[in-house]
Amino acid sequence: MTIVVGYTAQDSGTSGLELAILLARSTGEPLVVGVVITTAHAGGTPELVDGDYLGPLAEWARSVLDRARASLPRDVEATFEVRQASSIPAGLLELAAATDASVLVLGSSSKGALGRISLGSITDRLAHTAPLPVLLAPRGFRCGPTTRIRRVSIGYGGSSGAAQLATLGAGLADLVGADLRAVSFLVRPPKRFFGTVEESADELVVDEWVTRTRAGIEAQVGAVDAALGERLAASLVVGEGVSWNKAIWDVTWGDGDVLVVGPSSVAPAARLFLGSRASKILRSAPVPVLMVPAPRTD
Numbered sequence: 001m002t003i004v005v006g007y008t009a010q011d012s013g014t015s016g017l018e019l020a021i022l023l024a025r026s027t028g029e030p031l032v033v034g035v036v037i038t039t040a041h042a043g044g045t046p047e048l049v050d051g052d053y054l055g056p057l058a059e060w061a062r063s064v065l066d067r068a069r070a071s072l073p074r075d076v077e078a079t080f081e082v083r084q085a086s087s088i089p090a091g092l093l094e095l096a097a098a099t100d101a102s103v104l105v106l107g108s109s110s111k112g113a114l115g116r117i118s119l120g121s122i123t124d125r126l127a128h129t130a131p132l133p134v135l136l137a138p139r140g141f142r143c144g145p146t147t148r149i150r151r152v153s154i155g156y157g158g159s160s161g162a163a164q165l166a167t168l169g170a171g172l173a174d175l176v177g178a179d180l181r182a183v184s185f186l187v188r189p190p191k192r193f194f195g196t197v198e199e200s201a202d203e204l205v206v207d208e209w210v211t212r213t214r215a216g217i218e219a220q221v222g223a224v225d226a227a228l229g230e231r232l233a234a235s236l237v238v239g240e241g242v243s244w245n246k247a248i249w250d251v252t253w254g255d256g257d258v259l260v261v262g263p264s265s266v267a268p269a270a271r272l273f274l275g276s277r278a279s280k281i282l283r284s285a286p287v288p289v290l291m292v293p294a295p296r297t298d
Contacts, residue, residue, distance in 0.1 A: 004032045004096045005105040006088070009064050011140065012107030012120070017068055019137035019288050020105040022256075024076045026149040026176040031078040032099050033068045035061040036091030039084050058082060073145060089125045096132055103290070104132055108139040115140060117282050117289055127282075127291060133168075134291045135258075141288065143255075150256030151179040153287075154232065157277055158216050161262045163224040165292055166217075169260040170228055172290075181235040183259070184213050185247040185281065188240070210238050244280040257287040263294045 005020035007013040017033065024031040037057045061082040072078055085091030096104050106126065112118020117136050119127060126134055152173040154166050166182075173180040186209055214233040222229025241247035261278045282289050 001029055001102040002032050002099045003027070003029050003103055003105060004034060004092065004099060004101040006092045006107075006122070007033050007035050007064065007068050008107075009067070010107075010110055012110055013064075013068070014071075014107070015137040015139060015141040016105050016107030017071065018141055018143050019107070019135060021073060021076050022143040022147055022149065022288075023103070023105065023135065024078075025073075025147075026178075027172075029102065031072075031076055032095065032101070033065060033072075033078055033080045034083055034092060034095045035064050035081075036083050036085050036088045036095075037061050038087055038091070054084075088122050089129070092126070093130065101132060103135050104130060105135045105137070107137045107141070110139065112139045115286055117285060119282075130291075131293060133293065136282070136289050136291065138286065138288065147256055149176045149178045149258055150254070151181065151258070152176075153181050153183045153237075153251075153257060153259045155259060155261040155278070155281060156182045156184045156213065156217055156232070156236070157262075158213075158220070159262055161292075161294060162217070162220040165260060165262040166221045166228060166232055167224065168292055169290075170225075170232075172258075172260070178256070178258075180231070181237055182217055182232040183237050183239065183251055185244065185251075186210075186238055186240045187244055187247050188242065190242050206240065210236070213238070245284040248281060248284045249286070253287050258290055259285050259287055260290045260292060262292050 003020055003024050005016050007017055020031055039054065065080040065082065069080055081095060083091045083095050085094055092104060104126065106123050109118040109120030109123065111120070115138050117138050123136065152169050154169040156162060170180055186206065214236055217233040217236065218229045221232055237251055239247040239250035241250050261281055
């Protein structure tokens with residue numbers, strides 16, 4: 001298995017490469033750094049392609065990879081590939097399939113806020129079609145020379161794929177020797193300050209919601225792995241706020257954190273398809289987010 005990272009000459013390429021280095025250092029998997037050049041030939045119209053066009057384009061791609069090669073630390077094994085395809089997403093998926101990748105790593109759009117994840121046209125398409133996990137770096141993400149994954153947080157929302165998501169997240173945590181926890185987010189209207197009765201009732205509602213969430217984790221995950229279900233239920237951390245952003249930031253995050261989220265309940269089998277809840281979490285998360293596709297049905 002390998003880790004494939006899509007590289008560009010922009011900061012999104014640097015952020016994605018930094019995250020891929022962090023993952024490779026943590027897991028020990030080899031890294032494949034890829035640059036995709038789009039050609040009409042790859043799209044099925046070779047008569048539109050001129051050799052004078054492909055030559056400079058390939059030379060540019062190799063020069064971009066030289067920048068990536070120069071920034072790679074000595075403790076990470078990597079290969080570098082230029083791939084021709086009809087589109088960048090198609091080329092990255094072809095490269096992932098050809099190298100038996102376990103994950104595809106990408107940086108955020110340069111139009112997003114610093115420290116947050118923002119989907120551009122390429123990442124948005126892959127977030128809805130990729131058949132393998134996609135790991136996204138917040139804009140401007142950087143890691144230290146010895147930083148590793150220290151904690152894996154599994155986002156729990158009660159979806160039908162919770163057990164599969166938990167199993168994958170726990171497997172990653174065990175592989176890299178990281179802490180494991182479940183996180184869930186409660187978004188609700190601002191508290192009403194009309195007296196102690198209303199405030200107390202409000203807190204009871206929250207407590208009941210947390211209790212139901214823990215029970216849901218034990219039931220769903222425990223149906224597949226009882227020990228893991230108990231472990232995650234006990235580790236549950238709930239972020240509360242009047243918006244998704246405030247709820248997510250109500251949880252403590254740190255260097256080496258990775259958040260794992262699953263697909264929409266209507267996602268095709270073995271494909272990513274972010275639902276509205278996961279999309280909101282993705283855009284507010286201050287740490288890298290691993291998006292997991294729906295389980296296979298065969």
